[in-house]
Amino acid sequence: MNPPSPTTIDVALGARSYPVWIGRGLLGDSARWRAMLRGRHVLVASNTTVAPLYLERVARGLDGLQWSSFLLDDGEAHKSFANVERALAALAGLGATRDACVIALGGGVVGDLAGFSAACWMRGIDFIQMPTTLLAMVDSSVGGKTGVNLPAGKNLVGAFHQPRAVVADIDTLATLPDREYRAGLAEVIKGAAIGDEPFFAWLEAHAGALAARDETAVVEAIARKLRYKAGVVARDETEQGERALLNLGHTFGHALETAGRYTTLLHGEGVAVGMLLAARLSERLGMAGAADTARLQRLLETTGLPAAVPAGFDPEQLLALMRLDKKNTAGTLRLILWRGIGRAEIVGGVAGEEVLAVLREAIASA
Structure with a gap:
């Protein structure tokens, strides 16, 4: 058949x-x-x-x-x-x-x-x-x-x-090994966290089915994530504006991947931890509340993704790597943060001291 x-x-x-x-x-x-x-x-x-x-x-x-x-x-x-x-x-x-x-x-x-x-x-x-x-x-x-x-x-x-x-x-x-599969779920969660709160709620409701690789749930999750991304790409192909939102968690995550010599964290795992760090920084800057950070952390943990910085990372090195990110302009940090689930935005001029404080706190509690 x-x-x-x-x-x-x-x-x-x-x-x-x-x-x-x-x-x-x-x-x-x-x-x-x-x-x-x-x-x-x-x-x-x-x-x-x-x-x-x-x-x-x-x-x-x-x-x-x-x-x-x-x-x-x-x-x-x-x-x-x-x-x-x-x-x-x-x-x-x-x-x-x-x-x-x-x-x-x-x-x-x-x-x-x-x-x-x-x-x-x-x-x-x-x-x-x-x-x-x-x-x-x-x-x-x-x-x-x-x-x-x-x-x-x-x-x-x-x-x-x-x-x-x-x-x-x-x-x-x-x-696909379980760890690699879970790493892919991080990018699905990221899409919902950026601009689709109803999809985020759907993921919360179907987390068990996704973890079990239920075919219907997997196809639906892939399709919903890609419809969102296809729309963003069509409106901003070369990342002059809106498309940068798709990098939620990536500035932190890429720094973690690079510092770990691409052996400590898979890309999706870096994105998962990076999203949570971005949510905590958003809290620190008064942009969002703790309840949304907690929802994100629960969903990451329910789907088997890491929600903590692995031990042994140096916060100053991570900040230095973050300063090389392609989204930065004129030597200032430009990050994707949020005002809660589904409301990500581009924030320029973020003080390095604020980022460093979030990194230090996360590493101290690892």
């Missing part, structure tokens, strides 16, 4: 609009996604964990084309310029022309690096996102942000380069 028709969300960007398909059996549904390929050259970028599970399924849809694969080792530490160079060498070896396509089969690291490599090759070729983690499905695969890390910080180099399509096959979640 064929799987049910996928849920489809359109990212409306004029001539560069593209579909997001969410459902079962989509990697094998090559009749759907192969129509997005415009040339005969395809590079499938993946990693050493995902490729043994799903590369063959995608390869069957590439019959008759000239294609090859490029594999990363698994983990955030491998989102580097050295691996971009390897990806570009693979495109050169394939003889890829300007109508070639890169397929990103994997999580956010694969998607970011593959998309950035596609943006660089011949000043920009097509790519298709095939996210295999919940976090990539609900966040990084949609919106066209691509990039790599530097030792100085995460995602400091990148490009806006929209995919031709996003193929979110939820069958891949069956092989």
